[in-house]
Every structure is written in structure tokens, then in C-alpha cells.
Amino acid sequence: xxxxxxxxxxxxxxxxxxxxxxxxxxxxxxxxxxxxxxxxxxxxxxxxxxxxxxxxxxxxxxxxxxxxxxxxxxxxxxxxxxxxxxxxxxxxxxxxxxxxxxxxxxxxxxxxxxxxxxxxxxxxxxxxxxxxxxxxxxxxxxxxxxxxxxxxxxxxxxxxxxxxxxxxxxxxxxxxxxxxxxxxxxxxxxxxxxxxxxxxxxxxxxxxxxxxxxxxxxxxxxxxxxxxxxxxxxxxxxxxxxxxxxxxxxxxxxxxxxxxxxxxxxxxxxxxxxxxxxxxxxxxxxxxxxxxxxxxxxxxxxxxxxxxxxxxxxxxxxxxxxxxxxxxxxxxxxxxxxxxxxxxxxxxxxxxxxxxxxxxxxxxxxxxxxxxxxxxxxxxxxxxxxxxxxxxxxxxxxxxxxxxxxxxxxxxxxxxxxxxxxxxxxxxxxxxxxxxxxxxxxxxxxxxxxxxxxxxxxxxxxxxxxxxxxxxxxxxxxxxxxxxxxxxxxxxxxxxxxxxxxxxxxxxxxxxxxxxxxxxxxxxxxxxxxxxxxxxxxxxxxxxxxxxxxxxxxxxxxxxxxxxxxxxxxxxxxxxxxxxxxxxxxxxxxxxxxxxxxxxxxxxxxxxxxxxxxxxxxxxxxxxxxxxxxxxxxxxxxxxxxxxxxxxxxxxxxxxxxxxxxxxxxxxxxxxxxxxxxxxxxxxxxxxxxxxxxxxxxxxxxxxxxxxxxxxxxxxxxxxxxxxxxxxxxxxxxxxxxxxxxxxxxxxxxxxxxxxxxxxxxxxxxxxxx
DNA sequence: GCCC
DNA sequence: CAGTACG
DNA sequence: GGGCCGATACTG
Numbered sequence: 001x002x003x004x005x006x007x008x009x010x011x012x013x014x015x016x017x018x019x020x021x022x023x024x025x026x027x028x029x030x031x032x033x034x035x036x037x038x039x040x041x042x043x044x045x046x047x048x049x050x051x052x053x054x055x056x057x058x059x060x061x062x063x064x065x066x067x068x069x070x071x072x073x074x075x076x077x078x079x080x081x082x083x084x085x086x087x088x089x090x091x092x093x094x095x096x097x098x099x100x101x102x103x104x105x106x107x108x109x110x111x112x113x114x115x116x117x118x119x120x121x122x123x124x125x126x127x128x129x130x131x132x133x134x135x136x137x138x139x140x141x142x143x144x145x146x147x148x149x150x151x152x153x154x155x156x157x158x159x160x161x162x163x164x165x166x167x168x169x170x171x172x173x174x175x176x177x178x179x180x181x182x183x184x185x186x187x188x189x190x191x192x193x194x195x196x197x198x199x200x201x202x203x204x205x206x207x208x209x210x211x212x213x214x215x216x217x218x219x220x221x222x223x224x225x226x227x228x229x230x231x232x233x234x235x236x237x238x239x240x241x242x243x244x245x246x247x248x249x250x251x252x253x254x255x256x257x258x259x260x261x262x263x264x265x266x267x268x269x270x271x272x273x274x275x276x277x278x279x280x281x282x283x284x285x286x287x288x289x290x291x292x293x294x295x296x297x298x299x300x301x302x303x304x305x306x307x308x309x310x311x312x313x314x315x316x317x318x319x320x321x322x323x324x325x326x327x328x329x330x331x332x333x334x335x336x337x338x339x340x341x342x343x344x345x346x347x348x349x350x351x352x353x354x355x356x357x358x359x360x361x362x363x364x365x366x367x368x369x370x371x372x373x374x375x376x377x378x379x380x381x382x383x384x385x386x387x388x389x390x391x392x393x394x395x396x397x398x399x400x401x402x403x404x405x406x407x408x409x410x411x412x413x414x415x416x417x418x419x420x421x422x423x424x425x426x427x428x429x430x431x432x433x434x435x436x437x438x439x440x441x442x443x444x445x446x447x448x449x450x451x452x453x454x455x456x457x458x459x460x461x462x463x464x465x466x467x468x469x470x471x472x473x474x475x476x477x478x479x480x481x482x483x484x485x486x487x488x489x490x491x492x493x494x495x496x497x498x499x500x501x502x503x504x505x506x507x508x509x510x511x512x513x514x515x516x517x518x519x520x521x522x523x524x525x526x527x528x529x530x531x532x533x534x535x536x537x538x539x540x541x542x543x544x545x546x547x548x549x550x551x552x553x554x555x556x557x558x559x560x561x562x563x564x565x566x567x568x569x570x571x572x573x574x575x576x577x578x579x580x581x582x583x584x585x586x587x588x589x590x591x592x593x594x595x596x597x598x599x600x601x602x603x604x605x606x607x608x609x610x611x612x613x614x615x616x617x618x619x620x621x622x623x624x625x626x627x628x629x630x631x632x633x634x635x636x637x638x639x640x641x642x643x644x645x646x647x648x649x650x651x652x653x654x655x656x657x658x659x660x661x662x663x664x665x666x667x668x669x670x671x672x673x674x675x676x677x678x679x680x681x682x683x684x685x686x687x688x689x690x691x692x693x694x695x696x697x698x699x700x701x702x703x704x705x706x707x708x709x710x711x712x713x714x715x716x717x718x719x720x721x722x723x724x725x726x727x728x729x730x731x732x733x734x735x736x737x738x739x740x741x742x743x744x745x746x747x748x749x750x751x752x753x754x755x756x757x758x759x760x761x762x763x764x765x766x767x768x769x770x
Numbered sequence: 771g772c773c774c
Numbered sequence: 775c776a777g778t779a780c781g
Numbered sequence: 782g783g784g785c786c787g788a789t790a791c792t793g
Binding site for chain 1: 788
């Protein structure tokens, strides 16, 4: 790198400068740590960290346990996506949506969510004991059906993606064999269609279904594959129920309900062995008349009393590959757009400035040098691939190629090719336009952007990734506007802004706020989530487990929770890692790595990437790409692992490794570093890159994430694929773009050429902030 | 959330 | 394998 | 209605 020497010379000066306690003009252009607006560079070297504000760990009252549990329900879905919903006193399902799984995969298996311990639920018993409830005393039709009043309303049958709560027509009273029974299923969600049907049946027959355990449950109906032990484990973990009261009938669907339908009444001996689930204790050993059918009972699950009905459900449960749904709260539909000043518009006078677009950005020396380096790769000939790309498709597209015809695969699998460019509008990809992200200050939509960003953060916290992305995209769009967007009609014309966001934008413009956001702010549970999610090595699954177990503070975790090594570090240096890093300090870290590496082999090159390369004024971490001309990846890896890291550890610059590269084919090293004399640990990532993959690596490690995703999606639409190692073409894909063949490498050395081949205009890193 |  | 992390 | 990045890489 050409800038090595320059930086080298200036490093002492910089450290000196550093110690001069400069206050940088920090702008939180990288979302995430809005609090770290001030970075006192000096403390990075000497002082203990100023604690950044972080979500306060609030003590929760027991009265919140219900809400907690509700949240847990909604969050226990197949993927790691979890959502929040609010449940009212009586069930009112506002909206249900299926959460898609990981994009590229076949449907994932249902994952069991470990519920952890939870206090017994105190579901309000708003009903009198069922026996006293005579539905005949409810002659008035407008009165809510009993099952809705007492229990929960399952979603309607059918595969509708936007499910509605069922409105179940009860059987005539004469056929309500399950009248006034309160049934708890296990598994107890209505995502599974087979189970949902059963729930509906129960309700048709006059029963009620409850989603959560209650003391007044009369029946527990268990899936075929579940045994008694599992049921007990579930009840104890989730509700603290250690023992199922004897009066509660625990049974399996097929035999018990089969008998109900047969007898047209409830079985007289509900605890009989016929209905007992696997592993269940005999409640009355002495009195039970064990028919001679016991041998069968041991393997009840192989018996299908009603195979026709049970089939679908059983299949689904055995190979639970489909994705479950989650409840979520929908934004209020009837948004009253009263211009009433429920929020004082005094907050910030509407910015009238039209300036909007940013002025040209000046690069720092390092950055321009890095760009220069990238440009150094760009002089490569542009000849071969272009022609090939345009001529190739005609051969591979028309008639099936050899490989294709040999496959017995359905025709859906096809080789996509650049021929199909016209099938989509490339200009709609966000990577096609400049996004410098700097036009916020003078943007007339400033306030709107702020609010939407907050909402995006909120959804991020809820791990609603798609909605998060949607909000970020919308913000990006707004940032590019020079006009103040005040109406739905205005907003909806913009890309990535649909009806719902348009309505929100209008509301924000009118009221200077958004009620929905306000409501989320008060939810202090979010603060706990945010706190835990801020720990390195903790994601939503773990965070929720902990919250659900009652942990609220980092100290709680330290004392009680089982922590992985990384999580321990993440907690110990929570504040360190949450503090943003000035560009200057980033440079110094990079320079230390560079110097150490070049001491080993002067040909090594270290480039600082990430938000630093995008010109951010502060960075969340330090991203270094390490490469070397004429050096294999093995050489790089061995040098880094065997020499660089030990050396820097010895010097006490590197503090710890968090995710260290695997020996045979690894490429990244994550850890922590601290400047000499500083106690503040910084997250530092080293990416080990073979020389000829630098272009792809540059794109990847420069980001930002949305930019990368946009480019990668575009590549895949063009029959190519892009990852940190290169751009490949002739990728064969199956349904859902699932990759079938690797494809052949098109380009990996030159960042610019990758863009060219994709038809994406090259832009400097600081314009890649989607 | 948006988009096809 | 799921969870987490990286841009 | 189904997709939304990477057959990413590392941990346990």
C-alpha cells in the first residue's frame, strides 16, 4: 500500500494528537449507537471508558409476567425472528403473518425454543367454573360466543398468509359433546394446520381452547408423538406446573376424540388406558379395568384410529419442516389523522432548506490511498468476459444444455443467464444509485427520517429483519429527497415506500411524531432486550431466554446465566464495544497491525475497511483486510495465526480472539484490541484475503450491508452470484434461487470490474451507505 | 415493511 | 445443526 | 403469496 509510509510517519504525531483530547465532530451516520456522539479520543489511550448510555436494566414486576409470556409466545417461532404483539384481555388477533425462513434454504425445521423457567401463569380467571356456565342462559345472539369469551380464538383454517381469526360455527347444542370443556393442546399453537383443525373441532363441539395454561383447564390433548414426560417438562418449564392435577384429563386426540365422535358423548372412563398418552402414570391402578388391549397401547403412535384425519397433521408434526407463523401486532389500521396537536410541533421547526444533497466528500489520506489502491487494479482488460457474457446465453438458454437435460429435475430449474436482463429493472436496485447518506442534516425530511429510523431500530430489536430492511430502505429513499414529503400520495410514489409507510410518513409530517413509536418507547422490556442484544455473542434467541428466565441486568447474567466465553467477554467489555471509535484511532489500530505484519514480511498489505472506508466519522469496529501479492491464502493465514496474532498478543495490543480462523480454510479473525496504555477494548476484525480476491473482498468488507445485499441480489438475478471471494457466473439455480452449481469465476481481483460486469456504476465507498 |  | 457474526 | 445476501464464516 502506498499509504503505509505516510501513515507510518504520522503515527507518532497522531498518537500525540490523540492525547490532545480532541473532540471530533461525530455524526452518527452509522446507525446503532446514537449515544456515542462524543468521542473523547484521549480516554482511548489513558482513561477508563466513559460509560455510554445504555438501556437501563429495569426491574420487572411480577405483574409483567403475563406480558412477558405473551411476548415469548410470539417470539417462539421457527426462525430466529421473533415479534412482539400485544394481547388484550380477550383474544383479539389482529394480524398474523408467516415469517419466512432463511432465504435460500429449504424450509427449516421447527426449532424448539427452550422456554426456561417461568413462574406459573396467573391467567385471570374471569370465568366462573365451567360447570356453572350454562350456555342456555345466553340467548342473546350478539353476546360473544362462549369459546371466545373463555378461551382463545384460533386462526381460521386455510393457508392464507394473512390469517384471520376463525369464526367458528358451533354445532347445534345437541351435538356439543365438549360443552364447557377447556382444552389445552400440546403442542399448543394453531400454526399447524392439522392441529388447528382439531382446535376448531373442539370449539365446534362446544369447548374452548386456551393458548396458555390455566388452572381451569379440563383437558390436555397431546400430539401423538408426545409422551407424558415431555408434556410435564413443557408445563413445568413454561408454567411451573410440576404436576397435572388428577381431575384434568390428559389424553391423545385420536383415541379420545375418536371415542367422543363414536359415542356422541364424552367417554365415561376418561382416564382409561385407551386414552392415556405414552408414559403417563396410571391414575388409579387398582380400579382401572385394563382391557386386554394393553399391548397396543404401548405403541399408540403407530395406531391411527382415524388415519384419514390424522394423516396430515401427523406428517407435518413428524417432519415439521414448515415455517410456523407468528402473531404480531399490526400497526393501527384506522389511523386517525386528526391534526390535533397530540404532539407539539414545537419540537423542531420544519426545515425548509432544500439543500438536500451533499457536497463532495473529501477523503482522508488513508481513504484516498485505499481508493487509489482499488483503482490500481482497474486497468485490467475489459475484453473477454463482456463478449462471453453476451454470446453465451444464446447457447445455454435456448435448448437445455447437456447438464440440464440429464437432470431429472423439473423444468423449474433453469440456468438463468444474462439474457434475461430485461426481466427485471436493474435501476430499481439500490446499489444502482448513489447513497452518500450525508444529506441528512439539511434534508427537509429530517424529522421523518429520524422517526422512521427509530422504528427501524425497534423492529431490528424485534428481529423483524424484513421490516427493518424495509424501513432502512425507505429512509435511504427519503434521504435523497429534496422536497418535504408530507402526503401519502407524494410518498407512495417513491421507491421502497408502500402504502403503509406512506401513511406513516404523512402522519409524521402532520404530527411531528408517530403514536406507534411512542407506544413502543414505553415498553421497558425492550430496554432489556436491547441491553442483552448488545452483548457480543448474544442474539435474540439467547436474549429472550434470559429475559424469560427473569434476568434483567448484566450482573444477573454474570451471576446466574451460563455464558459462553465470547459472551463473557462481551459483557465484560460491554461499554467498550458499544463505544464508537474515532477515525484516528481506527487508523492507529490499523497501523499497528500493519507494522507488525510488515515486520514479518514487508510485502503484506493491510487496508482498513468497513465504515472507515465509507468515510464514517466514527466506526463501530476496526476492519482490516490483510493480503499479499504472490502469497497464498495459506501463507497469509499461517502468518497471521502463527506469528502476527501471537506477537500482537504478546505486545498486549490484541487482547483476545473471539472468532479465530479455522486452520484449513478460514479467512477471518475477530477479536479485541486496545491501544497501548488504554483500557478500552475495541472490536477488531481481520479478513485474510488472497491477492486475487481483493476486489470481491473490498466490496464485501466495505459494505454497507444493504449495499452488499443489493449487489448480491442483483448478481443472482443475472444468473451470477457474488460473495466475498468473487463474482461467479453461469450459476445454476433451482427454485427460490437455490444454488445448484458453483458457476465459474468471472472476476474477483478488481472491485471496479465486478461492478462493471454487473452493470452497477462504481461509486466511492462513501456513496455506498444505503 | 416493500415488491413482483 | 442452530445461533451468531460480518459487510 | 413468496421472496428479501452469502451454499459467507465461526462457535458450541
